[in-house]
Amino acid sequence: MFENFKARAETSGNTEVKRFATTALALGFIEEFLEKEEVKDETGSYAVWAKSPILEQFDNEAMAQKFPGLNFKVTRELAKGAKVGITQLKWGLAETGSMAQDSTDVEQRLASALAWIHVAILPTSKIIADIPALMTKMHPKYDKYITLITGASKTADIERVLAIGVHGPERLVIVCVDDLELEGVAS
């Protein structure tokens, strides 16, 4: 499943898929990533991290101190100027390389739709086959606003030439974590 998911996701446009055995390794990668992207407390340079189960796995305060531009509260203004938006996704779909987000909570949408780079955390175990499979897991009765995300924001509206990053992220980094098994409010 993972291999198919990775292959399909990586052909969907400006998307990288990383896989880590443990949450600790994944967090290490995210820290490195924030460093590399020079996240700091300035418009266009900071990061927002929307409510996610993975946040319970480490000391948020400590990480926020390390990266003064890292915010765990997502407002429309913060999201608008964010370079990096981090969210945790609920399901991955192997057939199309898509991820399913429960975006009922507006913060999930703001962080993943407005930032330049969307970092998507996905438990590897949550990769399932396709949309019909997803429909047995997520239902509009419980999830009022579901979004399938496949690749970065793109357009071919000018002369049918592909351009990445129109209204949404121009880069999608998917962080698959093998030991992340959290249920609940995962988005």
Place this chain on the structure above:
Amino acid sequence: MKEGMSASIHKALENQNLAGILDRWNYPATRAKAFEGVDFEALRSKIAGIKGEAAGRLDELAETFKKNAEANGIKVFRANSAEAARQYIANLCKEKGVKKIVKSKSMATEEIHLNHFLDEFGIQSDETDLGEWICQLAHQTPSHMVMPALHLTKEEISDLFAEETKQPLDNDIQKLVKVARKAIREKFFEADMGISGANIAIAETGSIVICTNEGNARLVTTLPKVHVALVGLEKLVPNYTDAAPILAALPRNATSQLMTSYASFISAPTLNDDRTMKEVHIVLMDNNRIKMAEDPKFKEALQCIRCAACLNVCPVYRLVTGHVFGDIYTGGIGTILTAWFNELKSAEDIQALCIGCDKCKEICPGKIDIPGLILEIRRRAATKEGLPFIYKSALQVINNRKVFHTMLRTASVLQKPFVKEGFIRHLPMFLSGLSEYRSLPSVAAVPFRDVFKTIKQPKCTEKAAFYAGCALDFVYPDAGVAIVKILNKAGIEVLFPEEQSCCGIPHWGSGSFDMAADAAERNILPLLEGNPEYVVVSCASCTTALKKEWIKILKEQHRESLIPDAKKVASRTYMFTELVDKLIKEKRLTPKEGIELHTLTYHDSCHAKRHVGVFKEPRDALSAAGYEIKEMNECDTCCGMGGSYTLKQPEISMQMLKRKLQNIEETGAEFVTAECPGCLIQLRGGLDKSGSKVKAIHPAELMVDKFK
């Protein structure tokens, strides 16, 4: 055809920007890749089933949707007319004090000219889909249903953006997109209301599904405090799981993607970022859709999922582009939707653009017979207003064998001053346009029906009735002679029923189904005389008539008594190469050994490939007969003949021919063959005019001396 239409066709053909863009795309190849591992036939049967069933109960589904969406907290308004939809949205704007709106692409709002209407109330609506925004800046309508601004060049777009943003810009597409991102982003935050469309509306859950690649729909439904979705009733499906096959087909067929970047299921209002509750309104719009669903023929068109694949493959759309081929909804399906959501009148000119090649039917994920429905528009117009006098007279002449054949015989004499090597290369004065790009064939000195009487045949137990069709009879009698020789060689005696006359396809194609039924009636019994095992047809179009259309037309015209005989004819009918392939495989025809190898390229006539599904057999037969087949690019794309199309739309027809000739030349083959004398007239004439070395020839003539 109105003058304006013909002028706009001319203008569109001069500006080949969009055509060039679609060509560079190579849609068929990228689409095939997107469908790898997917059973397209099964998928589209599923979609056609779901949507077809839904179309049968739109009213009920709309009520279920309303009930369920309202239970979720969404306000649902059923608008019967465009006016009612506009008024509801305008009132809502007034009530909420809305001054600025951001829109995510919605064809339904285009359909009711919503922006213009709101503008009158001083409300500014900004399109956020890049293509739509470009059209808005240019004060134009979309030219493609998925990529609305495809007709504009990057230079034109750069100028529009420079004017809008008051800064000088270069023509780099990547940079232009970023300029748009920046300019539109502020609008999302300033807007009081977001308006979207919907790709799917699910009755069971009261949800709408919206797909975009740019992500604008997520912002339009997230940032402003009020969200209004304008949804045509045909977007309704009964169940949640019905959305899955539609989402599997839509992006693959539309843009060769596995999925669009974003697909959102919105089922209830959610909290805004200031913790207030969003207001969500869904306007379910009828605007003649229920009436369409009640029409036994046009109900099928409601199975459309708006992928626009019918535009991408249409050889005419690719030439004339969207502003000629439609208005809001463009291309093949657009012609049909325009007739119902706008008015039949405005679709009448557009319908004449369809050449009936069936390319679109082949890839339609809703299994809609688009050309058939366009023909139905034509038929209704012809029934209501009658055909133009000259055209009607011509069709009547064709249907009167004696008069028509006498005319052809006279023509063979009168044409003499213009004929050279079997071609008419120049015609005088007002007829000159007909021979401008293509030499015309001359009428044979002696028609096949006369030649046939002089052919001595062996007496065999097995018999085949030969249906020659007008063009072979009077233009290419040599092909007829070759067919008789080959069948004789397989031990089949050929009968030529004298009474045979035009198959009726020209009448059918112009919407005169009664005349087409007359044609069927005149031929059916003569073809069964002598109880032949086979009915052999040397023309793909006539084969379609014999195998399929006669039965349908007779049913349609309530001439049921003839149907059993029509079915008998249909079951015995073979296209010539189809029968030869069968005879070779049954070892009744044995190819000679050690013959010199020649190369050919096979042009699939639209009727052969898509109406009767014969494309493998001719290739097999020709290969067995010793030819190396060099496939051309777009081998099954129409050559532009299309019967009377070449006379009615000469400019389009000739552009299609030009493209076909180029594809033929690129193969380097010695011959091009097609089993349709119509295609052969077009190809042979075009090759002659361009001075090509390639010979266009009927398969029978290529195979005549290749069997032991």
